[in-house]
Structure formats: structure tokens, C-alpha cells
Amino acid sequence: MAIAFDELRILLIEPSDVQRKVITQHLNQAGIQHTRGASTIAEAKEEILRWQPDIVTSAMYFSDGTSHELIEFINSNDLKDTLHFMLVSSEHRADQLEQFKQAGIIAILPKPFTPDQLQRAITATMDMMEPEPLHLELYDVEDLRVLIVDDSMTSRHVLRRVFENLGVESFVEAENGQQAIDILVEHQFDLIVTDFHMPEVNGSELTQYIRNSSAHAHTPVLMVTARANEPQLANVKQSGVDALTDKPFEPATLRKLIARLLNS
Numbered sequence: 001m002a003i004a005f006d007e008l009r010i011l012l013i014e015p016s017d018v019q020r021k022v023i024t025q026h027l028n029q030a031g032i033q034h035t036r037g038a039s040t041i042a043e044a045k046e047e048i049l050r051w052q053p054d055i056v057t058s059a060m061y062f063s064d065g066t067s068h069e070l071i072e073f074i075n076s077n078d079l080k081d082t083l084h085f086m087l088v089s090s091e092h093r094a095d096q097l098e099q100f101k102q103a104g105i106i107a108i109l110p111k112p113f114t115p116d117q118l119q120r121a122i123t124a125t126m127d128m129m130e131p132e133p134l135h136l137e138l139y140d141v142e143d144l145r146v147l148i149v150d151d152s153m154t155s156r157h158v159l160r161r162v163f164e165n166l167g168v169e170s171f172v173e174a175e176n177g178q179q180a181i182d183i184l185v186e187h188q189f190d191l192i193v194t195d196f197h198m199p200e201v202n203g204s205e206l207t208q209y210i211r212n213s214s215a216h217a218h219t220p221v222l223m224v225t226a227r228a229n230e231p232q233l234a235n236v237k238q239s240g241v242d243a244l245t246d247k248p249f250e251p252a253t254l255r256k257l258i259a260r261l262l263n264s
Contacts, residue, residue: 005126009034011053013044013070014088015062019111023057023088030118041065045073053083055106055125060089060096071103075154080104081161084125088113094227101226101247104158108248120250127251131165134255137263139190141167144262147187148173149180149194149206150224155247159193159224162251166258177201181209184216191262192216196225204239211240220261224249 010032014020020037027035036051038044041064048056048070056074058067067087074083087100090111097108106128107121134141146168150156156173163171172187174180178200180192192210196203203223210216221240226247243257 005122006031006033008032008055008122008126009036009051009053010055010057011036011038011044011047011051013038013041013056013058013062013067015039015059019059026113026115026118027057030115030122032122041067041069044070048074048079048083049077054129055084055086055122057086057088057109060087060091060100068099068103071100071105080154080157084128086121086125098226102152102155104154105248124248124250124252128162128165131162131251132255134166134168134258136259139262142169144168144191145170145187145189146172147180147183147189147192149175149177149192149198149203151176151195151198155195155224162254165251166255177203177206177209180206184210184213188215189219191220191222191258193222193224196223196227204241207239207241222257222261224254 010027012020012023012035014023014037024035036047038047041062056070058070060067071085074080074085085105086107086109087105088109088111091097100108106125109117109121146163148156148159148171150159160171172183174183176198181201194203194206203225207221210219210221220242223241223244224247242261245253245257
């Protein structure tokens with residue numbers, strides 16, 4: 001059953017009473033009226049089970065733990081497909097943010113965030129809940145064969161879910177580039193989606209293999225990585241990657257990239 005924008009339920013988890021009030025005001029101004037608050041990890045866990053919100057908007061650090069523990073709690077209670085996680089933090093260190101990017105969260109908002117950043121994050125969440133179908137000129141979407149390569153099981157799950165929402169039905173998953181190469185020896189795909197940083201064979205090396213393979217040289221490669229803005233990825237397209245996007249990604253962005261790659 002479809003849910004209206006103004007019916008969304010958001011649990012705001014923030015240790016500061018002042019910050020909770022400020023963010024609640026921003027949510028109200030964006031049209032979100034159903035909000036509740038929690039100031040600790042323990043309170044948040046209780047409220048998640050009791051209220052079953054659509055979105056959790058959380059700071060990173062609390063007196064009784066970090067929001068990564070909340071993500072693990074959500075996953076362990078099989079809520080990851082119905083509850084969407086949004087991080088609101090002033091943290092800028094890449095190593096601290098990467099674990100959240102790999103966890104399949106819907107957005108990372110800075111402190112302070114702008115109304116536009118909040119609106120985009122909520123819109124991305126709605127797109128996960130009520131996706132717009134993917135329309136292709138050269139393919140039947142349900143017949144697309146997609147290879148997803150990522151050493152994060154959670155990231156693979158999120159990507160697969162997005163593709164399923166778009167109407168794709170045929171998937172193969174690989175945990176790293178070497179496993180993907182072994183799969184490509186025997187199978188053909190219409191699209192390959194890969195992470196960059198992986199053990200054994202990384203995304204750039206995998207793409208180079210694909211471009212040097214007579215069987216797969218023309219297969220589109222989309223790289224979805226938590227470190228898309230790092231200098232070392234500035235020239236990654238030289239390896240043959242057709243498109244590059246960051247984690248967390250907006251489903252609408254991914255849909256447009258896929259349509260461009262497969263309609264060209």
C-alpha cells in the first residue's frame with residue numbers, strides 16, 4: 001500500500017535536546033508531521049520496535065554507543081527492507097563515514113544541513129519505498145542480466161533491492177573482483193555493477209579484465225563506491241568504467257545512469 005509524503009513517520013535520534021527541536025522544525029517545514037524523538041541508543045531501539053517508523057534520522061555518537069549499533073539492530077531484526085536510515089553528522093573523516101556508506105543507508109546529511117539536502121534525502125527514501133519503473137528502448141527490463149560485485153553483503157542487498165524495484169529479475173552476485181572474473185568465464189551479462197575497493201581484485205582491475213575480454217568488452221560497467229570523490233578515483237574511467245556514482249546513492253540517479261548506459 002502506497003504511503004503519502006505527509007504520512008511518513010520519522011524517528012529522530014539525537015542526544016541534544018536543542019538539536020532535536022531544530023531538526024524537528026526542519027522536518028515539519030518539509031511537510032513531515034509524524035515525528036518522535038530519542039536521545040540514546042537504548043531509547044531508540046525501544047521506539048523502533050514500538051512505533052515502527054519509516055525513517056530513522058540519527059546522529060553518530062551517543063553516551064551509550066554509536067549509530068552503527070542501531071544499523072546492526074535494524075538488520076538483526078529484519079527491518080532493513082522497511083526502515084530507512086539517514087545519518088545526520090558533522091563527521092567529515094572518510095574512514096569514519098565509510099562504514100555507514102557500506103551499510104546501505106539512504107543519505108548522509110551534514111550538520112547543519114540545508115532544506116534542499118533534507119528534501120533530497122526524503123525524496124530518495126520515497127523512491128526506495130515507491131520506485132518509478134525503469135523504461136528501456138533496447139531491452140525488456142525483466143530480462144536484464146545483472147552482475148553485482150561488492151565485498152559488502154549489505155551493499156549487494158541494497159543494490160539488488162533497487163534493481164528489483166526497477167523490475168529486474170535476473171541477478172548474480174560476487175564478493176570480489178576475482179570471484180566475478182570466475183563467473184564471467186561462463187556467463188554473459190547485460191550490465192555489471194561493481195564496487196572499487198575489494199580484496200584480491202578491485203573494481204578497476206576487474207573493469208580492465210572486462211575491457212580486454214572479447215566476450216565482455218562491450219558490457220556496460222557501473223561503479224558504485226563509498227569513495228567516489230577520492231583523488232585516486234579521478235582517473236578510474238581510464239580503466240573502462242562507463243559510469244561512476246557514490247554511496248549512498250539516490251535511486252533516481254542510479255535509474256538515470258542505467259537508462260543512459262543501456263539505451264546508448
